[in-house]
Amino acid sequence: MLQYIALLRGINVSGQKIIKMDALKAMFESMPFHHVRTYIQSGNVMFDAAETDAEQLRASIEDMLKQALGYAVPVIVRSLTELEEAIRVCPFEVSQLREGEKVYVTFLAQPPALEAIQKLESYRNEVDDFQVRGKDVYVLCRGNYGRSQFSNTFLEKKLGAAATTRNWDTVLKLAEISRD
Structure with a gap:
């Protein structure tokens, strides 16, 4: 199993x-x-x-x-x-987050095309940061996720893949529960 x-x-x-x-x-x-x-x-x-x-x-x-x-x-x-691999390769130092900062992981149905990732790069800004790693997009939100440009819907459209997003605490909890 x-x-x-x-x-x-x-x-x-x-x-x-x-x-x-x-x-x-x-x-x-x-x-x-x-x-x-x-x-x-x-x-x-x-x-x-x-x-x-x-x-x-x-x-x-x-x-x-x-x-x-x-x-x-x-x-x-x-x-x-x-x-567990997605947790291990998180590009953001979660233990070093400043007050108000949170990490989210957008899980994609399939890896995005290189061209889509390159186009997404043009949306970089000083407010939030992101990294695409395989079928996962890590978003460092420096404000309210509800106002982040890198919402689930935005990432789905720009990367051409079905997706769903979870906050870092939930990702960790899912791994913990799954191990039990």
């Missing part, structure tokens, strides 16, 4: 696409998954599965959610190993 984290995009945000976590857990338990756990209301599901193809898992989860909910929910799947 491999350990995975499914990150659902756009649920329980501003009263839209409300999914109770106990119902979400039950949906995942109806699949060939084991040891299903959820974390907070933003759509984080940890589970074990025999399947080794994360893309196949993503497609199966999205199909199941569409059937159960009646609408599409984009899903990003990472193995625990991939999540």
